[in-house]
Amino acid sequence: MSYETLEIAREAGVATIWMNRPDVHNAFNAQLIADLTTACIELDADDAVRAVVLAGRGKSFSAGADLNWMKAAGEASEAENFADAMKLAGMLRTLAEMKKPTIARVHGAALGGGMGLASACDICIAGDKAVFATSEVKFGIIPSAISPYVIRAIGERQAYRYFQTAERINATRAATLGLAHEAVATEELDAKVSEVVEALLQGGPKSQAAAKDLIRAVANRPVSDAVVEDTARRIASLRVTPEAKEGLAAFLDKRPAVWIAQG
Incomplete structure (x- = not known):
């Protein structure tokens, strides 16, 4: 598909979604929200x-x-605002719940919803000139739709500060907070993203999807009997899959697994 606000580049099993509204610093509007939602669904399938x-x-x-x-x-009207907010929230959830691994390649400003996008991705790599903020209170609103993902990234305690102060967060601080997994020199940003992608391509695609689902099932829950049983069932069900059998056989045979060879 072609998109009004996006460019999608595909190479060797990796799809890069380029937000393409540079004249407004890739700011959200209804079209970008709709395009990102559709693109995430398309690529996940x-x-x-x-x-x-x-x-x-x-x-x-x-x-x-x-x-x-x-x-x-x-x-x-409030009803119209609710409908718009639901579309934004839906887009962020679609991105966050993709089965495929996702990486935010962040340079320059990642403000408000931009910080939400970076937080909704599984992995965030930031250039050293990147700057983040939950700036909504400066406009008399709150970082509502992005909050589940930003709080997941930086934690509740830090959110109390930044949701209220709207302070700018530089790349080094973002890495300290856990928002960015790494902060690198801007000229090294693409190389670092490629390095992380290469590591991701070594893993089995079905096991990676299951790993994401496992995190959502286990995070912030006490270690109860139900959680222990659930984790045991998850690994038991995966061990008998063709992907797991191929992974073990490839290791024993000292050869690349089929998903690596195909890539």
């Missing part, structure tokens, strides 16, 4: 895609909401 990288054309990753879109929202 494509067996040829092993990993997805989210990136931005121009000077920024994403500067959050388009000001014209925000102005229109301020003049709309």
Whole structure:
């Protein structure tokens, strides 16, 4: 498919979604939200895609909401605002729950919804000039739709600070907070993303999807009998799959697993 606000590049099992509104720093509007939702669904269903990288054309990753879109929202009814907010929340959830591994390649500004996108991806690699913020309170609103993913990334305690102060967070601080997995020199950003992608391509695609689902099932839950039984059932069910049998056989035969050879 072709998209009005996106470019999608595919190479060797990796799909890169380039947000392509550089004149407004890849700010969100209704079209970008719709395009990202559809692209995530399309790529998640494509067996040829092993990993997805989210990136931005121009000077920024994403500067959050388009000001014209925000102005229109301020003049709309509460019901219309709810409908728009549900589309944004739905897009973020679609990205966050993709079966494929996802990496945010962040350079420049990642503000508001842009910080939400970075948090919704499984992995975030930031260039050293990247800057993050939950800037919504400066506009009299809150980082509501992005909150599940940002809080997951930086924790509740840090969210109390940054949701209220809207302070800018540089790349080094983002890495300290856990928002970015790594902060690297901007000229090394693509090399680091490629390095992480290469590591991802070594894993079995079905086991990676199961690993993501496992985290969602176990995180922030006490170690109860139900959790212990659930984790045991998950590994038992995977051990008998063709992918697991192939992975073990490849290790014993000292050869690449079929999913690596295909890549």
